[in-house]
Amino acid sequence: MENANLKNFGLIGCGAIAKLHAKAICNIENARLVGVYDYSYEFAQRFASEHNCIAYKTLEELLECAEIDIVNICTPSGLHAEQIIKAANAKKHIIVEKPMAITKEQLDAAIESIDRNNVKVEVVSQLRFTPAIQKLKTAIESGAMGKILFADFKMKYYRSAEYYKKGGWRGTWKMDGGGALMNQGIHGIDLVQYLIGGVKSVYADCRTLAREIEVEDTANILVEYGNGAIGVIQCTTVAEPGYPRTIEVTGTKGTVIIKEDVIERWDLEESQEIECKTSLFNSGSDPMAFSEKFHEMQFMDLIEAINKNKQPLVDHNEGRKPVEIILASYKSSKIGKRVELL
Numbered sequence: 001m002e003n004a005n006l007k008n009f010g011l012i013g014c015g016a017i018a019k020l021h022a023k024a025i026c027n028i029e030n031a032r033l034v035g036v037y038d039y040s041y042e043f044a045q046r047f048a049s050e051h052n053c054i055a056y057k058t059l060e061e062l063l064e065c066a067e068i069d070i071v072n073i074c075t076p077s078g079l080h081a082e083q084i085i086k087a088a089n090a091k092k093h094i095i096v097e098k099p100m101a102i103t104k105e106q107l108d109a110a111i112e113s114i115d116r117n118n119v120k121v122e123v124v125s126q127l128r129f130t131p132a133i134q135k136l137k138t139a140i141e142s143g144a145m146g147k148i149l150f151a152d153f154k155m156k157y158y159r160s161a162e163y164y165k166k167g168g169w170r171g172t173w174k175m176d177g178g179g180a181l182m183n184q185g186i187h188g189i190d191l192v193q194y195l196i197g198g199v200k201s202v203y204a205d206c207r208t209l210a211r212e213i214e215v216e217d218t219a220n221i222l223v224e225y226g227n228g229a230i231g232v233i234q235c236t237t238v239a240e241p242g243y244p245r246t247i248e249v250t251g252t253k254g255t256v257i258i259k260e261d262v263i264e265r266w267d268l269e270e271s272q273e274i275e276c277k278t279s280l281f282n283s284g285s286d287p288m289a290f291s292e293k294f295h296e297m298q299f300m301d302l303i304e305a306i307n308k309n310k311q312p313l314v315d316h317n318e319g320r321k322p323v324e325i326i327l328a329s330y331k332s333s334k335i336g337k338r339v340e341l342l
């Protein structure tokens with residue numbers, strides 16, 4: 001008998017993150033990977049044989065497959081917007097890897113096509129789904145932290161010169177859209193803006209200190225949040241051997257510190273709880289050292305949004321926010337002035 005709840009997935013771009021997407025789809029009951037496309041047909045065939053699905057020769061063929069409900073975009077970042085537009089025009093729902101797009105024009109065009117075609121989009125920001133971030137979000141919203149005064153995000157990662165040579169797109173403006181901020185830092189930037197409620201202005205200093213790349217390998221940003229709180233964002237990919245990403249939020253009732261996905265300090269007036277557990281992430285030194293569990297939760301959020309006709313947690317309007325903060329930071333660094341966002 002046909003399973004009315006079954007969602008069929010088609011995946012574009014069969015590289016590193018695609019493996020994790022395939023694993024996450026496989027873990028979900030009522031989800032199935034039907035087919036894949038990569039501009040290297042050889043990559044697509046290899047991936048398809050490993051995951052027992054079809055390798056399509058063209059993107060159009062994949063998008064024409066009526067069985068496919070959801071398309072996962074796992075290609076280099078500079079291709080996301082044009083592929084979102086093609087998938088939305090084919091009336092497919094979409095999971096797109098971060099960043100959703102890398103320029104303002106691309107964001108506008110992608111969002112217009114999503115709204116016009118009335119499809120649902122989940123932009124990957126898997127850390128929003130970790131229990132530590134959810135718990136901190138609840139504490140902020142319930143008033144348990146009091147008035148938020150400052151929120152800092154520090155990311156001292158290590159990505160080797162070889163890492164930037166792999167795939168031929170990393171570290172380029174055209175395909176990566178930026179460096180330490182647009183590729184790696186975007187996760188933490190999305191988290192602080194999500195937790196505190198938007199960024200009002202940035203004053204940034206972006207530099208290329210140690211890698212031979214077009215884009216920044218290091219950036220410092222002074223941030224003013226929408227609610228008047230302030231903070232510091234520090235991102236680098238040249239701190240060997242690479243350290244855990246840290247988020248520190250201080251309110252009038254105390255401070256919470258999160259390292260990767262683990263709550264390190266929970267110093268609030270109302271509870272002094274510290275949760276100590278093993279991290280599911282080690283992204284400081286290894287770009288792929290994390291669990292598929294939180295991608296899986298995001299995919300389930302999209303499936304629920306489709307079934308109940310509601311917006312996913314990280315929809316296209318949410319996906320736009322961290323990219324706008326990063327683009328404003330690039331502008332600020334270039335002109336040497338604070339740039340307003342809200």
Ligand SMILES: NC(=O)c1ccc[n+]([C@@H]2O[C@H](COP(=O)([O-])OP(=O)(O)OC[C@H]3O[C@@H](n4cnc5c(N)ncnc54)[C@H](O)[C@@H]3O)[C@@H](O)[C@H]2O)c1
Nearest residue numbers: 013014015016017018038039074075076077097098099167
């Ligand atoms: N959420 C996360 O934590 C996370 C982690 C890693 C990467 N990513 C994101 O995933 C995306 C891909 O990164 P990756 O590390 O898997 O890269 P990758 O280079 O390993 O894989 C990209 C794949 O896309 C294919 N490709 C290139 N151009 C194509 C085209 N025009 N059409 C179809 N396929 C094409 C390549 O052949 C390759 O197989 C990036 O946007 C990156 O920011 C997200």
